[in-house]
Amino acid sequence: MKKTMLFLILGLTFLQVKAQWKDVSESFGLKTESIKLFEWQGNYNDSAFRAYYVKINTKDKQVTINTDTTLYRRLTPMQFYNRLQSPTVVVNASFFEFKNNTNLNVIVKDGKVVAYNLNSMLNKGKDTFTYTHVLASAIGMKKNGFLKNNNELDVAYTFTDSSMKNVYYQSTPLAPFKDSIAKLNLNHPRLQNLAPWKVSWAVGGGPVLIRDKQISISNEQERKFTGKAILDRHPRTAMGYTKDGDLIILAIQGRMKGIAVGATLGETASLLLNLGCIEGLNLDGGGSSCLLVNGKETIKPSDPTGERPVPAILYVNQ
Numbered sequence: 001m002k003k004t005m006l007f008l009i010l011g012l013t014f015l016q017v018k019a020q021w022k023d024v025s026e027s028f029g030l031k032t033e034s035i036k037l038f039e040w041q042g043n044y045n046d047s048a049f050r051a052y053y054v055k056i057n058t059k060d061k062q063v064t065i066n067t068d069t070t071l072y073r074r075l076t077p078m079q080f081y082n083r084l085q086s087p088t089v090v091v092n093a094s095f096f097e098f099k100n101n102t103n104l105n106v107i108v109k110d111g112k113v114v115a116y117n118l119n120s121m122l123n124k125g126k127d128t129f130t131y132t133h134v135l136a137s138a139i140g141m142k143k144n145g146f147l148k149n150n151n152e153l154d155v156a157y158t159f160t161d162s163s164m165k166n167v168y169y170q171s172t173p174l175a176p177f178k179d180s181i182a183k184l185n186l187n188h189p190r191l192q193n194l195a196p197w198k199v200s201w202a203v204g205g206g207p208v209l210i211r212d213k214q215i216s217i218s219n220e221q222e223r224k225f226t227g228k229a230i231l232d233r234h235p236r237t238a239m240g241y242t243k244d245g246d247l248i249i250l251a252i253q254g255r256m257k258g259i260a261v262g263a264t265l266g267e268t269a270s271l272l273l274n275l276g277c278i279e280g281l282n283l284d285g286g287g288s289s290c291l292l293v294n295g296k297e298t299i300k301p302s303d304p305t306g307e308r309p310v311p312a313i314l315y316v317n318q
Contacts, residue, residue, distance in 0.1 A: 020044075021053070028293040034060040035088055035318055037293050045267060047233070049252075050260035052291055052298035053275060054089055056247040056316055058141070058153065064317045065141065065247070066201050067093065067109045074101045074309035077290045081315075089316035090292040091249050092237055093203040095224075095284045096311050105204025106138050106160050106167055107312045113167055115312060116160040117204060119184060121223070133184055134223050135159055135174040137281045138167075139239050140202030153241040155208060155279035156197055157221075161185065169197035173208070173221035203239070203314050205283035209269035210240055213278045217265055224282070225265070233262040235289035235302050239314075240272045240280025248275050249314075251291035253299035260299075284310070 021038040028037050034057040041050045056063060068080055075083070077090045084090075094105035094115065103115035120131045135157035142152035156169035161183075168186065170193050177190055186194065207219040219230050235254035241247050250271060254262020263271070265282060272280040287303040288310050301307050 024052075028296055028298075030088070030293065032318065033057070034063050035316065037298070039298070044263070047261045048256075048258055049263075050299060051250065051252040051263075051271070053248055053250040054091075054291070054293065054316075055275075056089070056249070058241075058245045058247055060318070062318055065314065067107050067114075067203055067312060067314050069103065069107050069109065069114050069312040070101070072101050074311045076307040076309050077292050077313055078295070078307055079309075080313045081292055081295050084315055086295060087315040087317045088294060089249065091251065091314050092288045092290050092310045093283055093312045093314050094205055101311055103204075103311050105136055105206070106158050106202055107204065108140060108167065108199050108202035111143060111198075111200050113160060113165070116162055117158060119159055120182060122182075123178065127178070130178050130180050131182055132176050132178050132223065133181075133190070134176045134221065135170070136204050136222055137206040137208045137218070138202045138204035139241070139279075139281055140197070140199035143198045143200045153245060153247060153279075154197075154199070155211070155240070155281055157208075158197060158202075158204060159184070159186075159191060159194055166196040166198065167202065168194040170194055173218040175221060176223055201314070203283065203312065205281055207265070208279075208281045209238060209265065210272050210277050210280035213273075215266070215269045215273055217269060219265065230265040233264055233267075234286050235262050235299065236265075236268045236285040237283040237289045237291070238268050238272055238280060239283060240275070240277030242276040243278050246276075248272065248277055248280070249291065250275070251289055251299045252285075253302070254289075255286075255302040256300070
């Protein structure tokens with residue numbers, strides 16, 4: 001699997017990638033240096049490509065970041081934008097299921113857990129009545145970040161339980177394991193390394209794409225995509241952060257032949273790395289990928305009907 005991950009890191013050098021990005025902040029009404037928007041429109045690895053990323057200076061105390069979610073219903077990013085009274089940035093976040101319109105990943109809002117991970121998955125076939133357990137990744141801001149060094153963004157592998165106040169985490173991926181327990185608790189021997197993850201906001205997704213300043217795609221551990229799906233090009237949403245504490249939000253347009261084909265997970269990871277991310281992860285993509293800046297769409301959503309309703313978003317204000 002490691003060799004597969006390495007061969008996914010294709011193409012352009014750091015300088016070539018950097019040259020592709022154009023500052024379009026002014027066109028989207030961004031007037032300060034703390035929130036900047038960049039566009040790439042052209043080609044990437046010999047394919048039509050279009051993407052945007054927002055660079056957010058989390059050290060600026062005028063910048064606020066938080067999440068919003070719904071209960072048993074979904075809203076388009078524009079509807080979230082309107083109900084939150086026009087935040088500067090709105091981006092889709094966690095994976096979700098359509099039946100009950102609920103998140104499948106952790107969401108923390110104002111320091112409180114408002115959505116939970118799907119940590120246990122029922123197996124099928126000969127493994128019926130057994131469960132595979134995973135730790136899903138998330139990105140968040142530690143509560144005491146501004147008291148220390150204004151740079152406490154973190155990507156972690158997380159465990160949640162609706163009966164617990166805190167999210168629990170570890171910094172390294174957990175090998176998935178199988179047993180007959182439908183619902184894990186912290187007493188399970190495989191979870192002994194977990195500690196409380198005290199964050200003011202967090203959004204979950206997966207898999208992790210960047211860890212320790214290197215491309216390290218933990219799809220095998222997080223079980224987000226099956227088979228060779230990580231090699232397919234699709235619209236993508238991803239987040240990461242730099243050593244200086246800048247939050248990077250990347251949105252890649254896709255499924256539009258001749259205009260924007262999208263990106264593989266490896267290509268997405270390579271882009272985050274070239275943008276200076278020391279940690280980063282994939283979030284829900286495909287038709288869910290959407291990034292609004294001052295209420296204006298950046299990438300064009302791939303669904304024919306436009307923006308897909310989602311149950312959770314991350315937003316930024318200044």
